[in-house]
Amino acid sequence: YYTLNRSELAALLPQRKAEAHKGTQGHLLVVGGSPGMTGAPVLAGLAALRSGAGLVTLGVRDGLTLPEKPMELIVKPWSQLQWDAYDAIVAGPGLSTQPDGQAILATILGLAGPCRLLDADALNLLAPIPRWWEQVKGSLVLTPHPGEMARLCGLTTGEVQANRLGLVKEKSREWGVTLVLKGAATLVGSGEEPIYINTTGNPALATGGTGDVLAGMIGGLLAQGLAPAQAAAVGVYLHGQAGDLAAREIGPAGILAGDLLPRIPRVMEWGQANVDR
Amino acid sequence: YYTLNRSELAALLPQRKAEAHKGTQGHLLVVGGSPGMTGAPVLAGLAALRSGAGLVTLGVRDGLTLPEKPMELIVKPWSQLQWDAYDAIVAGPGLSTQPDGQAILATILGLAGPCRLLDADALNLLAPIPRWWEQVKGSLVLTPHPGEMARLCGLTTGEVQANRLGLVKEKSREWGVTLVLKGAATLVGSGEEPIYINTTGNPALATGGTGDVLAGMIGGLLAQGLAPAQAAAVGVYLHGQAGDLAAREIGPAGILAGDLLPRIPRVMEWGQANVDR
């Protein structure tokens, strides 16, 4: 396994060119949201923009309205999406497990082009599909917490927690995906590569929505062209750092997931600053 | 009676474990809201998150929309709620006294599991029920202001104010509840235990919505596992401190209830910091 330090992080972060414009920084699609669960895709979308993605579109159920919609996000109903027009896709935040999500998930799994990240209810919709990994085209990132991992593996949460490192190694290889197993020391596995063990973060992150922010951060890095294993490790590292900054500035408990957002560019700059040293 | 000082507070505050996640920090349900009165449950829900609760769901009348909904709160209509799936329940903020609230209140009173806090219009719906305390299962916290207390006791507000300490002692025992009588020196009584007299707060708190914030703070502490009497005393103490901070930083009048929210983690940290000294 391996960890990241500041100089290694700097080498992995996307560097903007002088002639960058919103089109060169990647367009992320976030698929999620359901009645009463509209904040999750918004958090993911803003996290992607804060991570440097050039454009973010939220793809939501037809007719769903988002009271929290910020000015910088575009919203499109599923029926009007051109699914292969995006550089990366994050699916799951606030999606719910309503049955109309199953066909959408199948569509997403079948896309050969953009790297896709599945989180939250997209994982819960995925788990019951027999041998789902045989239907997947292209690159896939999964970001389960232990309970979601248990459902994916047909184990109990306790069994997952007792064998975190082994399961990430085994399942990332078997499923052919980049696997992010969240928890106190989040792990990232990608088949043959060594496992990444995260060293940032703190218990203040134990609040609803921080997972949506993580999914958006990794998605934003994928849209900017990072390889899945690198995007996942860098995203997990920076997410923990943003949480460390929030805990230091706000308190060891009581941060909101949205408090992470303005801190993302700050921790990215901290990493990028190292390049020139 | 007793008061709290900083070191006593520190011993009562919830401490996060290294392996905390949103599921271990408690899930609070806030039941409230009505047309035009949508801000009250939102204030309560955000106050609970700011107090360290892991998840907060707002349970609202079917069809009610919340223009103020923040990204971090989940909203569910009453018809889709599984009432016993929460660690604690706050009922009342913005609820109104429309008759459809009566059946909901009866449902909440009958729950044996989660501790419930009744505030505002939930108290006004409760008052006319003859000998309501005989229907209550499990733990209950009531947070009346003097006018609501008067309705609960069949007294005038003047009679309540003239006998605050006596009434809290008598009624908390008779009703079998934790009773928070709000006012310039808020009292907390819990049957046989000594009465808590609060020493924090200031007249800047005399503005609409600060009661909703208090209800959410106590609810957030209940969801994290504090016993009702402790959650009430600690919540009242920290709420007053957040108001003191707001008055010092904003002014002796003209604070908004929402100004308290970002100050809650700061006053909690102030308390927790004392543990290690």
Next chain:
Amino acid sequence: YYTLNRSELAALLPQRKAEAHKGTQGHLLVVGGSPGMTGAPVLAGLAALRSGAGLVTLGVRDGLTLPEKPMELIVKPWSQLQWDAYDAIVAGPGLSTQPDGQAILATILGLAGPCRLLDADALNLLAPIPRWWEQVKGSLVLTPHPGEMARLCGLTTGEVQANRLGLVKEKSREWGVTLVLKGAATLVGSGEEPIYINTTGNPALATGGTGDVLAGMIGGLLAQGLAPAQAAAVGVYLHGQAGDLAAREIGPAGILAGDLLPRIPRVMEWGQANVDR
């Protein structure tokens, strides 16, 4: 005529008592809003809370929704309002001159209890009513800008500007109202009393919505029990100071009306602080 200085201001500002609660700080009703013009009553309502009012209800056309509604404001449709239940009323912000406002204006003019402030389109609805001042019961404050004053007087704007002091003196007496004639040196007249000439403010206030903030500030002071002439002079003075603070902190142009809101408690504290010196 007279002006205010800091120590005179301090003597006029409301002082909170230790036992203050939201009910003792006054309940203001703001009547306004129309499709696409929803921000104006919200600005007025928030300005009233920032000026120390205990509660603010926005009374709007039945069916009107306010996307900007903040958590601390209550919204009620006209059909459900109990018009005489408020300590003061501000009518006009965003109201439009749609004909359904005429009956509402008549209702408001006929109230004997709460002091009422008419601003913006309420003045435009008032102007065509022949000898409207003979229908008025109780205290009334009018806050026209020169164009609205011209309509009220049957003059041109140029004629109003050429005779500001004379018109305020004459019309406030004839109409039996407190008259606030806005402009570079806003005037306040109240029948027999000397005219107040304002010395605060700057051209950064020349942006949409600052008039709504002024109406809300005066309304908030009325709700707290200030006499109309004093509420108007103090409100105009503090509004200008908040604008001076905003210009110093943001720039000489490009402030938004909402930028004034967090600065209101600061300028009020500045005034109140003087009491003890």
Next chain:
Amino acid sequence: YYTLNRSELAALLPQRKAEAHKGTQGHLLVVGGSPGMTGAPVLAGLAALRSGAGLVTLGVRDGLTLPEKPMELIVKPWSQLQWDAYDAIVAGPGLSTQPDGQAILATILGLAGPCRLLDADALNLLAPIPRWWEQVKGSLVLTPHPGEMARLCGLTTGEVQANRLGLVKEKSREWGVTLVLKGAATLVGSGEEPIYINTTGNPALATGGTGDVLAGMIGGLLAQGLAPAQAAAVGVYLHGQAGDLAAREIGPAGILAGDLLPRIPRVMEWGQANVDR
């Protein structure tokens, strides 16, 4: 060609008079927005207010609702607009290329009075109209990015980028417009006048919505009476400076378009401050 420095900027910036009120600072109409693309006109409208415009109205499709609507903006449906009642018009942000925009564009092109700026989808609706410049009355500003410029010229984006200076000179003269060709060194051409080359800005601006902010800034300056070529050059210069400030304060990537807004008055003050030196 020419560039701007600080003292030249100061001479071009609008100076507020002591007797300024919202009516003397110009009223801008922003025409745009479509389902799911509501943030773009809001960004443009707020940017205009932050640039000193006195009033901004958003003109949107009948029935379109804007969840992001801020308190300071007025919204009107197209069917209720009096098109010639504004000092300037910005058309395009979030407009979409739905066919109902074509008639609106024709209306706007035919107005002889207010200067109009066309951006984004207004340019995409304009491009297919044969010899559209023969239908234009009065002053027009176009703000294409290279892809939109390519569509307007019938070229590829590569051909545009290879001949930026030449195309701006040629097309601004042929079309009789002020032409802003966006990119790493934005150009402004106006027929016979020398080309302006911008020297401010940085790659952090490569994020969705920054173009809407630029359109609003130029529109706000037009509404205050600046000539089209000057408004365009000053707007481009200040927009880049606001981006430089945001990058310095937030980070070299991950700013949101909305982060520019509070920085506009600061960079304008920086320019205006120079006048007196």
